[in-house]
Amino acid sequence: MASLDDATIVTVRNRAELRDWLAEHHGDKGPVWLACYRRHHPDYFSVAESTEELLCWGWINSIPRELDADRSMILIAPRKPDSAWSAVNKALVEKARASGAMTAAGEAKIATAVANGQWSFLDDVERLEKPADLTEALGELTAGWDAYPRSIKRAALEWIKTARTAPTRAKRIEDVRASLAEGKRPSPFRR
Numbered sequence: 001m002a003s004l005d006d007a008t009i010v011t012v013r014n015r016a017e018l019r020d021w022l023a024e025h026h027g028d029k030g031p032v033w034l035a036c037y038r039r040h041h042p043d044y045f046s047v048a049e050s051t052e053e054l055l056c057w058g059w060i061n062s063i064p065r066e067l068d069a070d071r072s073m074i075l076i077a078p079r080k081p082d083s084a085w086s087a088v089n090k091a092l093v094e095k096a097r098a099s100g101a102m103t104a105a106g107e108a109k110i111a112t113a114v115a116n117g118q119w120s121f122l123d124d125v126e127r128l129e130k131p132a133d134l135t136e137a138l139g140e141l142t143a144g145w146d147a148y149p150r151s152i153k154r155a156a157l158e159w160i161k162t163a164r165t166a167p168t169r170a171k172r173i174e175d176v177r178a179s180l181a182e183g184k185r186p187s188p189f190r191r
Contacts, residue, residue: 087126
């Protein structure tokens, strides 16, 4: 696998330029760095706008990086079939559908996600439903859990749910429990 440092950098000034690039390249394997201008620049293009456009074509963004004084960049790539869909991205899809911006390529990725369960995989996480094993592990520490900000609870629940093995899941639950006992956030979410 090539280094992320070797990935192509594509600079766009607005959503129309990103749409044109995706129309030509949405079938590529990626990843590429999407460079956009910062707020102080006349060609500022927000991450939210770019995310919606990426979803229209079946792509997603991930790792942000600094580029220069005027631009930042974010790694983009075609969405993988086993990629779970967040409520934020599903809301952006609905917005894009309502505006007529969704494309057949984006709808195909959604159809795959619906068929394989990834479209709804995070629904319980979005509702902040604690799984039984976490509830049991927390015991008397539930009040501490409840005091976490919503974003931390959501992130921890996703972290636990996406564990690929039972031992990893147990280790993550123990991290949450031990962190609460120390009055801290779970280790991946500490500042």
